[in-house]
Amino acid sequence: MTLNRTKAPETQNIKSIEFVKPHVFDINEAVKLYWMREVPNETARLDLYFNAGSIRGKIGIASFVNGLLLSGTSDKTSTEINHQLDLLGGFHESGITNEGAVFSLYGLRENFPALIRVLKDAIAGLAFHEDEVIELIASRKQKYLVNLKKTSYLAQRGFQEKLFASSEFYSRTIDESTYEDVTPQELKRFFQKYYLNGLTKVTLVGNFHPDFTDEVIDTFGTWAIDQSPKFEESASNETGEFHIEKEDALQTTLRVGRIMFNKNHPDFIDFQILNTLLGDYFGSRLMTNLREDKGYTYGIGAMTSEFHNFGYFLIATEVGKENRQNALNEIKKEIDRLQNELVPIEELDLVRNYLLGQLLKSADGPYSMLDLYLNVEEQNCDLTFYNEFIERIQEIEPKRIQELAKTYLNWKDFSIVSAG
Amino acid sequence: MIQFEKFVLKNGLTVLLHHDQSTPMVVVNTLYDVGARDESEEKTGFAHLFEHLMFGGSVNIPDFDGPLQNAGGESNAFTSNDITNYYDILPKENIETALWLESDRMLSLAFTDKSLEIQRQVVIEEFKQRYLNQPYGDVWLQLRPLAYRVHPYKWATIGKELEHIEQATMKDVRAFFEKHYGPANAILCIAGNFDQEKIKEQVEKYYGDIPTSLKPARILPKEPVQSEYRVLEIRRNVPVNAFYFAFKMQERRDPAFYITDVLSDAMGREKSSLFYIRLKKELKLVSDISAYITGSIDDGLLIVSGKLSENVDFEEFEKEFWKTIEEIKAEKMSEEEMTKLLNKIRTSKEFQEQGLLNRAMNLCNFELLGDANGINEELGLYSLITAKDIETMASLILNKENCSLLKVKSEL
Incomplete structure (x- = not known):
């Protein structure tokens, strides 16, 4: 029988989908750890969520602090920290949105216990060394100047101002002055308030022994926020x-x-x-x-x-x-x-x-x-x-x-x- | 270990099956062994324009995307200098829809003049969006012809210039299809939760009657060995000075390819890499620096690119750059450094391979190189590399005579 190629094969509609809930552990009343255990390979991932979005603090500070999380402690330089994470085959990234900040760590399951200890020490002991601060701000300023050459950036910035017109903290955008007069003190204050007392959620993916969740909670739980943060109730755009x-x-x-x-x-x-x-x-x-x-x-x-x-x-x-x-x-x-x-x-x-x-x-x-x-x-x-x-x-x-x-x-x- | 099965249809189509019962989806990935390197110098950008046209309907099916979406699926494609790759991801129950659509466009196309006109416009907007309307967007259009004098890698997949896209005719398009889109020039990988009992029959049903094709011969000029340091400085309306060093390196099939890959990681993959530490952290000459390889099938490039810090001039930076290169050549890497590089590679590979689509695309890529099982052998090859290999490779390729430097100077 020759195939009638003009006729589409029968298709089936999807009737239902199986959704899998993560295991949930209370860190305190406001903060939980979510764990996805069934992973068919050796990969693992940890995400730390903080109440440290761009709506918090003076403009720009949230982004700078987020970029400086691995910039060194009193006894380790940023290079030493990066070297330790790399040696364990770890990858990391961090970023902020309006309402929150996140730090993500990826690696192989076998290296994860060691990786989270390096991460914990790096963040807990963050010292805001002056040369690291200067370097980050200089490089952020360069990126900003490059962005000004992109129509996509200009439109996005303009749109943010109009979209969140009713809300000062959601609509504000950076300009060149954001990169001036940033002091290590104000970065430290922000960090103390929104990171060391600002952890809002922890997520873990990986095929670990159940005891490992205790270790994760012990390691990062001290940063848990006392009560859920407040966010703007509503907003309206400028038409x-x-x-x-x-x-x-x-x-x-x-x-x-x-x-x-x-x-x-x-x-x-x-x-x-x-x-x-x-x-x-x-x-x-x-x-x-x-x-x-x-x-x-x-x-x-x-x-x-x-x-x-x-x-x-x-x-x-x-x-x-x-x-x-x-x-x-x-x-x-x-x-x-x-x-x-x-x-x-x-x-x-x-x-x-x-x-x-x-x-x-x-x-x-x-x-x-x-x-x-x-x-x-x-x-x-x-x-x-x-x-x-x-x-x-x-x-x-x-x-x-x-x-x-x-x-x-x-x-x-x-x-x-x-x-x- | 990624399990797969391979067979070849009578018409020359290579088929790879990779079963994974943990997913409700199936991927149908088709790699055509044609890329921008197969274009003539007067008609560049063609492989990519053609990729767009492949969505414009085939001989028996007027619309490609509609039926696929109706089956709960989605599709996309990309073109590189080496290959053109098409993929469909859809619920496993509806796999036949993808086989039906993909086999029909392998059989014959039926696009209209209008679809050529429109896609020409779309590609021109893509050209602008990606290469012309972005700061530093045109660097690869400049760097390629600097590094390659003869080999068709001297033009980018988007094409040398907008005019080539504007002048493409229906006749060109047909000829391109005839030459490059036969079954013998394709590798099909079906990955995911297909029905293992039925799959071969299904493949035969949709692909079996496509007429046999010959694999087109590829005779490309070999890029001559470079013997001089090439430097090009361009001025652009950008706020920061940027640099792109391009060192010639081995072709993809050369076993030494992996050594150069690790060398590039050591130079500038991470914040604990040699260039990052020396030129950014210690000397503060750059705000950003990284090293990577193009990974092309024919002779490739090892790139070191980045941006200068404010108030640093190229002369001062270049002096320190080459000094650092000499140090890399002179100093053997420690065992710890080697362990670190290999650990990073292991992690990335494990993450890459957890995605079904990645597995399907990689199987096709390795099959194109000669053996799909290369996907399972790669890590072993990396782990054999010694510090001595890296040192030797550094001395072999990190030389001025083997390097092209593009400087983008701020006009502001």
Whole structure:
């Protein structure tokens, strides 16, 4: 029998997904350790979360302290610390968001007990040596000056100012003065308050003996925060169009978005489906129009992002400078279309299947599964959220999509920032 | 140890199966043995433009992405100077959808004039976004022709210039497909939780009737041995002076490749590496420095790149750079240093291989080099390397006559 290649093979829909909860241990009333034990290989990972995001302290300090965590103690230089971690085959990275900071350590299981001791000593004894501070600030300043040459950076910075307009600490952005007059004393004070008394969460992945969790808690538990930190309850964006001119740019970066809710809102899940349809997969409305039909851009995407108490929605792209207005018109046209026409059922069915497949993938393996868990845990939800998600994906109707588009995607509610 | 099974279809397609029952997903990875090095110098950027067109529909299926998304899957691809790699990740139940789509575009393409026009525009925007509208974005466009005079590695995958993309015709595109996209020029790896009883039958069903192809001969000019220090200084509207040293190194299949890889780690992979300590921490000449290899199949490059500290000039920096190089050549590394480098390699390999897609891509890559089982032998090769090997290699390649230096000078 010859194969009929024009006919697509039968596909099966995903009915349910198995979500695995990590083992949870109390460090104190406010702080927990989450452990994913079933790991089919020798890899291991530890993440320390701190109440040390960019909204804390004087502007810039949170980022500097985060960058200096391994910069040396009274008896060890930064090079010695790095050498010790490297000798044990360890990798590490750290970073901050608005609401938190994280330090991540990766390595092989056999080396982990030694690795966490080196890490503990390095952070506990952090001395803020003056030459290390000077060096970090000089190199951060260079990066900042390079960033100023990027339209993506300029647009992102402008967007942050407009998006979080109602909130001083979320909207503030750095400038050259941020790199002046930074003293080791203020870095130390920040570190004392937000790291040594600011640990909010510990996560561990690795096929360890259960006793190892005690060791992790003993090692880092002393830094646990006494009570859960407070975050801004809400925010609102400054609406309108804002352009940042960059003379020599070949492309214009666009950021279009607004303040939204997080997972605790009853419309959150349905809005995710709308968001995917509009701009969160390769076949989305925005990609189909602006890339595959007009060729304006290499890529365009819509996304949502969430904080402890609220969230935001964002459309991001880079287009040829001559197409800035055309691109905005087409984005608006796609949103209008979602408001004025019902989504064809075939398209919605495709999005359903795509989303379920992606959810299945994001629950695959201990690392992905932990991320999935933390995404809900941070907003005081639990894994039942995903079962509800599956249910909504299966049930949502075109009328509901249209209703949400009318409620949440109004051009007049957006902050529209362009740079180029 | 990564288990796999290999077989070759009558039409020449090499198939690798890697079963993993711990995942609900399956990966279908297809490596085509064609990259930017197979382009003619007058038509560069073609392998990559073509990769875009592969998503524009095939002979029996008008749309590639739709059916895959409908099966809960996603897909992407990349082009390098050596290869073009396509992958699909989808729930295991729907594996046939990926086999159906991938085999049809191996059979024959059916893109339209419009899809050529649009993808041309998309690639031009990609060119701008990645190479032209970024500070230091064009360094590889400058560094490649400095380091390579003859070999096609002298142009980047995106192409030498926008004009080549603008001038591509439908005829060129067809000829490219005919030449490079036959089954004998491809390696297919299916990884994940497929049905072990059925998989061979499924592969045969979708790929078996694709006509046999010949593997195109590849005759590339060998890059002549470099015999002079090449320095190019360019001025750009950037705030910080940057440097890119490119030392010629072995081709990928040379056993000494691994020695040079470890040498580059010792020089500048981590914050405890030789260059980082000497030039950044001790002398404070640079704000950033790292060393790595391009890992290309033909003769590759060992790169040392970074940025100068404020108020440091190139002359002062270069003097200390070469002094440090001489020290590396003169001093044998300690056993502890060797242990450290090997431990880092072990950790990275273990992390890399926990991802299903990585395993599938690596199996294809090693098969292309000659044997997919290379994936399981690599660590053994690294562990045989001695401090003496590194010392010898340093003396062999870390010389001015073997080096090209690109300096990006701030105009501000």
